[in-house]
Amino acid sequence: MRRLNFILIFIAILMIVLLARIYFLSIKSNTYYEELSKQNYIKRVYIAPSRGIIEDRNGIPLAINNLGFSITIKPHLRSYKNKDKLLEIIDFITKHFPEYDKDELLKKYKRLDSAYKHDYVQLIDYIAYDDFFSKFTLFNSIEDIKVEPAVKRYYPYHNIASHVIGYVGKSSKKDIEENELSKYSGIVGKNGLEKYYNKKLQGELGYKDVKVNALNKELEILEEKKPKEDNTLKTTIDIELQKYIQDNFNHKSGAVIVMNAQNGELLAAASFPEYDNNIFVGGITQKEWDAMRNSFDHPFTNKLVNGLYPPGSVHKMGVALALLENGIQPDYTVYCNGELQIGNRKFRCWKTTGHGTVNFRKALRESCDDFFYKASLKVGISKIANTLEKYGFGQETGVDQINEFIGVNPSKEWKKERYNQPWYIGETVITSIGQGYTLVTPMQVARYTAFLATGKLPKPHFYKDNYEEPVEIPTKPRYLRIIRNGMYDVANEELGTASKHIKSKIKIAAKTGTAQVISIPQSEKKRMKESELEYYHRSHAWLNTYGPFDDPQYVVVALVEHGGHGGSAAGPMVTKIYNKLHELGYIKK
Structure with missing residues (x-):
């Protein structure tokens, strides 16, 4: 009986195996080979x-x-x-x-x-x-x-x-x-x-x-x-305004940005020299490639986000706020006699005869270097750097362009990490006027200027769906008033560094900047005029502005490489841009 049961079980197992194999061959394999067959006669064309x-x-x-x-x-x-x-x-x-x-x-x-x-x-x-x-x-x-x-x-x-x-x-x-x-x-x-x-x-x-x-x-x-x-x-670009800027940029190289101060929309943004994009679609010739690659004006570099420059005096509003935020009183003054001696080195003001007694507003209006030298030593680089970071220095702006550079907002910690060297007092002094290690992009300066105008940091963008709500930076209103009044004087008061060159229908606030590209030797008793220097040794010229002054709507920033003085190099062009904004209906006043 036991043997019979064993035989029956064996037969049952054998039947199950045979049935499973028949199922696989007749049904499962059929599906597999049917798919292979389809591949033989059905082609998917993308x-x-x-x-x-x-x-x-x-x-x-x-x-x-x-x-x-x-x-x-x-x-x-x-x-x-x-x-x-x-x-x-x-x-x-x-x-x-x-x-x-x-x-x-x-x-x-x-x-x-x-x-x-x-x-x-x-x-x-x-x-x-x-x-x-x-x-x-x-x-x-x-x-x-x-x-x-x-x-x-x-x-x-x-x-x-x-x-x-x-x-x-x-x-x-x-x-x-x-x-x-x-x-x-x-x-x-x-x-x-x-x-x-x-x-x-x-x-x-x-x-x-x-x-x-x-x-x-x-x-x-x-x-x-x-x-x-x-x-x-x-996009947010106005191509008519963009073309107008291109037609009026009478310099070799640089950058211009026109941005809505309230929401970060970029109406125009140009990096000069530009090039014809069509040459890349069909394939650029070796001759064209070599000419562009070897140009000292760097046409391949998108200077808006990949150009790194010392900010010069356009940095001073941020430093002034850092001084005010960190204990320097609004009525603080210094006496400028044209230079500050530290050890064996003299740190010179751009005005060799000095500015006399200088407060915050006058320091911005006349761009007195000595004021910032002396005040920065009272506060120190660490506090200045921490405050400037809040205004976007050393940070990405988030603009919708590839490979954006962050620049350099130097500090003791940064120098130790980068060079494994200590920080010196003289480096605080030159940092306070936007020289030394400090490097920015024009887009960072435009964003920071919008903050000075509105108290908020917007995200610059070319596509409306990339909009983000501007970030409010806690700052005492009276401190911002001091900065804004100083910028107003730059463009509108007789001694303002840009007043002779800005004649806009719109009342604007401004700051000029002259960023040296070579150092001036201590043995040079009298600073050479920019026009006397070789072209590529001349300073970069900055002009950052916002307007209208009493109702900030737009920021206009111009950088002219090797342009010398910001007022003379960029003032007439920026004036035309504000007038064009009025003509196109962007500024209603």
């Missing part, structure tokens, strides 16, 4: 969306897609049997478009073709619509040539706002690894807004599932999903 248009705040296009055509030819024409046919096709293309080299096209075909390739080989990725349209029927009638629609990125304003807008380029292997869609579109944002908002601008892939035969010929579309193209980027 469809890249058209790249989104970039517009200014009024809907004027800043980056568009020009329509054209691409030429692709049948694969596997390299064989001995088809060799003549391949040569005929390339001869035909170069006959109608002689600008293309026959040998180069042949090399490209051989490089892209392979025994395993079933898709057509793209020989020419873009020919403009107007150039090709009259020949469309002729090309389309040849069996081994396929003509398809193509687009090419185009920047209608060429070199205007080029650093901000950025450009696209062909997708590299690294781009494709990081962004699969760029494999199908063939392009990716490389700089500026094109790169920062690449994900939005490129949209989402579509596809279609196509039934094909053994020869890879399309028989039927089984399913199709349109690409998502809700990808227009409307």
Whole structure:
């Protein structure tokens, strides 16, 4: 009986195993092989969306897609049997478009073709619509040539706002690894807004599932999903204002920023010299590349966020607030005789005869260095640096541009970490007037100027969806009044350092800055005039402003590299910008 039970159990187990195998072969494997079969005759073709248009705040296009055509030819024409046919096709293309080299096209075909390739080989990725349209029927009638629609990125304003807008380029292997869609579109944002908002601008892939035969010929579309193209980027830029600034920037290099002081919207922002973004879309020549790369004016550098400069005297309002916040009384005065002796070194005021008795307001109006030398020694670098950090020095502004630099807000701790050296008293003195280790970007200065005007730090931005509520910085109103009155005097009082050069319809507040790029030897008894220096040894000229004074609406910051004095170098241009803001209706008064 026991043996019979054992036999029955064995038979039952055997039956279960057989049934499981039958199930796997007839049902599970069928599903598997059916999927393999589908791959043999159903092909998924991905469809890249058209790249989104970039517009200014009024809907004027800043980056568009020009329509054209691409030429692709049948694969596997390299064989001995088809060799003549391949040569005929390339001869035909170069006959109608002689600008293309026959040998180069042949090399490209051989490089892209392979025994395993079933898709057509793209020989020419873009020919403009107007150039090709009259020949469309002729090309389309040849069996081994396929003509398809193509687009090419185009920047209608060429070199205007080029650093901000950025450009696209062909997708590299690294781009494709990081962004699969760029494999199908063939392009990716490389700089500026094109790169920062690449994900939005490129949209989402579509596809279609196509039934094909053994020869890879399309028989039927089984399913199709349109690409998502809700990808227009409307910026805060006013291209008319931007163009006006470009037309009136009569200097070699520098930067200009126009920002809404209340919410951080950037109406215009230019880094000079600009360049034509279109040269990168089709591929820049080696000659063009070398000329731009070797220029002392650094056209490739986006000076708005990647240019690092000593702030010079535009730093003094922040230092003045740091002094007031840390115990220096509002009625504090010093007597300026033109220099401060510390040890064996003399720290000179820009006015060699001195300014006499100086208080906070006069120190800002006439940009007295000696006032800040002496007051900074009473407070010390640590407290000054900590206060300046609150105003955005040594911090990212958060602007929607790539690789923003943070600059340097020096302190004892910073120097110890960076150089493993102690801090010296003389370094406090030169830091107090925006020299020494201190480095800023023009965008940081614009943001900090908005704080001086409103008491809040806004986030600069070119795209409205990137807005963040401005951060209120606790500061005593009477301290800000002292700073604002000093800035008012700079632009409007007789002894103000910019009053001779600012003649705007709008009453504005301002501060000039002269940032040295070379040190002046102690043996130099009399400071040379900027005009007497070699061009690249001249100081950088700053002018940061806000207006209207009694109702701050906009910040205008100008930096002129090697411009000398901020008032004379930038004052007339800043005046024109405020008048233009009034003309365009941004400033109502």
